[in-house]
Amino acid sequence: MRDPLSKKITGIAPSGIRKFFDIVSEMPDAISLGVGEPDFDTPWRVREEGIYTLEKGRTFYTSNAGLKELRQEISNYLDRKIHVRYDYVHEIMVTVGGSEGIDLTMRAMLNPGDEVLVPEPSYVSYAPCVTLADGVPVPIPMKEENEFKLTAEELEAAITPKTKILVLPFPNNPTGAIMTKEDLEPIAKLVEKYDLYVLSDEIYSELTYKTDHVSIASLPGMRERTLVVNGFSKGLAMTGWRLGYICGPQIIMEQMVKIHQYAILCAPTNSQYAAIEGLKNCDDEIQNMRTAYNERRRYLMHAFKEMGLRCFEPFGAFYVFPNIQEFGMTSEEFATELLREEKVAVVPGSAFGASGEGYIRISYAYSLDDLKEALGRVNHFIEKLRKK
Template sequence: MRDPLSKKIVGVQPSGIRKFFDVANEMKDAISLGVGEPDFDTPWRIREEGIFSLEKGRTFYSSNAGLKELRQEICKYTKRKIQVEYDPMTEVVVTVGGSEAIDIAMRCMLDPGDEVLIPQPSYVSYLPCAVMADGVPVVIPLKYENEFKLTVEDLEGKVTPKTKILVMPFPNNPTGSIMTREELEPIAKFVEDHDLYVLSDEIYSELTYGTEHVSIASLLGMKERTIMINGFSKGFAMTGWRLGYACGPHVIIEQMIKMHQFAIMCAPTNSQYAAIEGLRNCVDEVEEMRQAYNQRRRFLLHEFARMKLECFEPKGAFYMFPNISEFEMTSEEFATRFLMEEKVAVVPGTAFGDCGEGFLRISYAYSLEDLKEAIGRLGTFIERLRAERN
């Protein structure tokens, strides 16, 4: 029989994030610090509005671009939060999570052979989405000594006449790194000088600590070159509601809506009504969650320092990226032994790119009680490893 599968899709590797979580799920008394999902319930106001929309029979298709009221609220939000004004009728599309927005943006912008610059370590979807859109991913390894921030020096030598898109994954999953305005400005100039477009994934924009999030779209001349991706999964604890959005130039958004129309039709209607309520009335709840994450972040930093485990201070998202290279084993080996011996699941840094070797992603989107127990087990494990080496 003829092979029924696409060689391109078969060649795409599955995500490395779920592997350890799935094993831990079958283990008694195991703790998983591997999945980037808030442990908070969706704020009650949002849930109540979702329930109310179902009770009122609002189960119809919305417009392909999303409910007009939601697009208007998104534009008020972007003006308030990142000081960028978008037209809700022509420059916004509501998607099934931020991941769909990434996918359709690349499929609408790339022709076969166009190159996509992808800083790593970073979210696992960028590279396969580029491949599935017939683009050519060009990996930019970020450096620990720079706290995994992107610099112009990192970009130089990677750009070619075929380069079209630069992915900006900040605040960063898995490292927790952010980019300040001063750090973004030379990147923006590089983008303009080389006539590139930016896909800026800002899904963690609500979760920064000690500094306000800055969008590259807010810099002079960058709104016209940027597709800004965001959503409700992380900051609003709405992972299962599957709701994201993209804002950008009309010429690109128009084609994204067309792609979304044929592939999806529209995002879930009751999720859209719920998100309107979230944007209008849940500022306090989002801030409470951010403060709780910050408490957990500070706890982990203190514990890592106490056990002399090297880790720079992350300023965004809800991840730590400690350096475990002193133990002279791969990230996969460390994570496997830690899971088998101490029943704690973390994600090897290599799940986010080869330059993640020597690091682990530890999520603090879990209760402080779980974190205390897991970090106690990590301390025991590290002591045992150090004793083995002496």
């Protein structure tokens, strides 16, 4: 029989995150610290609005770009949070999660052979989405000694005449790194100098612990060069509602809506109504979740110090990225043995790019009780390794 599969698709590796999630799902006594999903329930106000929407029969299609009322609230939200005002009619589109926004950006903007710079370690979807759009992903390794931030020197060294888009994945998954306004300003100058565009993935923008999140779109000259991807999964604990959004220049957004029309049509209607309530009235709930995450973050940093495990201090998202190079194992070997011997699931750093090798990702989107039990097991595991 003729091969039914696309070589482009078969050449893309499956997600390294899901691999360990699937294994641990078959181990009922294991503790998973591997999935980046809030352990909080979606705020009641949001759930109640979703229920009310269903009771009222609001289950129809919305416009392709999303409910007008939701796009208006997104515009208001971004104005007060990142100090950038978007036209809700022409510059905002509601997507099925933030991941769709990443995919749409690449498909709408790339021609075959265009290069996309992807700072790594970073979220697993960027490079595959570039490949699926016939672009060329170019990784930029970020370094622990730079707090896993992208430096201007690293960026400029990676730019070629084929470079079109820079991905800015901050706050970062998996490292928890953030970039301040002072960090972003030299990056913005290079973007202008080399006539690039930016995909700024700001899905963790509500979860910063040292300083408020700053979007590169708010810097001079950057609004017209930046696509801002965000959503409701992390800040409002709405992962299963599958709702995100993307904002950017009208000329690009028009093409994204066209792709969305044919591939998706519209995001889930009741999720859109529920998200309006979240944007209007859930700042307190978001703050409570952020406070709890910060408490867990501080606990993990203290625990690592006590066990002598090196880990730079992250100030965003809900991940830590400890260094396991002292044990002479690959990150996959370490994660596999930890799961087998102590029944604790973490994600190998190599799942997030080659520069993640020698690290593991631990999510603290879990209760303190679970974290304490899991860290006790991790400590027991590394003590055995040090005695070998």
